[in-house]
Amino acid sequence: MAFLETWPIFVPVEAPVRSSTEAVTTWVAARWTAIASCTIVVSVIGYVQAVNLASWPTLANDDEGTYMARAWAVQTGRGAHHSLANYTYWYDHAPLGWIQLVPWTWLTDAYRAGGEADIAGRRIMVGYALVSTLLVYIIARRLGCSKPVSLAAMALFGLSPVSVDYLHQIFLDCIGLPWILAAFALALSPKRHLWAFAASGACFAVAVLSKETYLLWAPALVYQVWQRADRRTRAMCLVAFSSVAAALLAVYPLYALLKGELFPGRGHVSLIGAIEWQLASRSSSGSAFSAASDAHAKVLGWYHDDRWLVGGGILALIPAAATRRLRPVAAGVLVPALYVMHGGYLPAMYVIGVLAFEALIIACSAQTLWRLDPLGRIATALRQSAVTGRVLGLRMRSHVRLSLAISWGRLAWRALLLAVLVPLSAEVVPAWGTADSATTYDVNTALFQSEQWVEQHVPKTDPVLVDANVWIDLVDDGAAPSKVVWFWELSADPDVGRRYPEGWRQMDYIVVTNTIRVNLLSEYSSVAPVAQAAAHSTLVVRFGTGTNFVEIRRIHPYSRTTSNPPWWLPGYGKLRPPTSGPEKGEQL
């Protein structure tokens, strides 16, 4: 090919050779202020998220133990039928959430005997939380925010009382969050490489396979890809994004298909059956606008925890919608918020995805307002108009005076903004500080004490009825998974039914946590035998006070009467603690 080199365009260009260390140092040198300031803010958020994480919030929710138990099943291969869960996996959620925890649980040895698996899991979740907050910074920067404002967005999200409550809990929403944020960050890639949009699609698929609710962000994300891509390559970018996302999402139904569990049928679980249940049978939380609804209570709960971010984010929709650049991210608040208003099953941790986007549009709107210069514009307009200019004597000859007048206008505008912002933050920041229950309260000791008691006093051959948080710790401590029965599955899982044909009558103990007491109030039919077990039991030992007390009760399956049912048991007890006797307790 030597003759080609005589032609100028084929002369090979000597590319400057750079060593990889040199590349790293130049990369760092160009960003050292950002790296340093992010490190400081991330450290603060990490401290607030990690401090007291074992003791707050309460493990009253069964989810954390459930996902840790499912990650355990994947890690050890000791799940039901070597499947993706400790009990028969029935497609209640896509499995990638707990599957992706497995490398971390393995690395950190989360399932060691005597340890608390949930606490180990929460430590992993702090890592997820920090990655999420860092991605909020990156998105804010890519949306054109200055560094201080991007840092503020990060702090706003990471330190909000709602985040401090939810972000380090082992919820699928928190596992999917960094993925959906990464999808946005990649869709906002400044260089607009095709691979960035394909990678954005991949991240979106991982987010949805971690928690299905992230499907609600699809319109916003497609809008973001559409807006960011260059007009000439837009179609190609959209196809790269959507085909990669669709191919990865297809793995989930294909998995079900390969197992013969895609379509509903007799005697097996199915993906479509589970979706039908989620959409149709699961009790709707109602519209957030009707005062009696569960959704209303949950929205009020979030609002109570942090009205500034939850409420302010909705208000910020107005300036964000007015700014073209911010519209896709604003859609990431609007569509999920509309779902809340429309009604449907609303899990409490749903808020965490919306919150990140609310923090983003608040910060970006503030940035837009800060850069506006309405007074300067008015001054310029007045000056330029011949009539008003002459009348007001504003026609300046000197350029110095002209630019001075303009900058005075900008200064006045910014002073006005600060006059609003400073009292507001004086109101907000101390309000966050008083939400110190998260850093000082201890609500889980009773649970851990009761686990230790069971491990020391109950023979490993005795079947024990427990909630998921207790399940994983007892199994880690050497109990056979068949002897520790998660209360939901006592009547729901066919395997448990085969092993214990007489149901609750074959259980020896029940560890009654707040989770079990709360669910006994529900109308789900699968808790009815648990209520039976509790009704035929006597108290052995109780730990803790208040709402989080834990009782270990011995079950007497063939006692004729339930003459002395636990006082808290709906349908049996008086729902009032007795003032004397062995069951004496405190008012809830």
Added chain:
Amino acid sequence: MLAFPMLQALSAILIPLAIFMMLWVRLPLLLGLLGLVPALTSAVVVAAETMALRELRRTYHLNVRTFDYVRFVLTTIPFQLVLVLAAARATWREMIGERGWEKTAHAGAHLQPTAFTASEV
């Protein structure tokens, strides 16, 4: 890249094997899922090629109709099969040392004046 025809020829063996396994072999679930990776990547490639066809139409002002896109997607698998057979045949000829040029019949059709056809654009 130069090995591509060989890989394509390999598909000629893989296709019957795949059909055999589909019908008679029970694989562990994870292996079964891994086996889907080529199918999923092929789907992504077809999507990208469809877009390439659209680009071609826009750049060269070609008359590509919706039906052509449908035809393009539907004929992907038959077209790939033809390529696989051709590659297999070529590999076979290479193996038996037959390296002659297989010329098509020459009708001299281009010598006659015809109406505008797509090939002249």
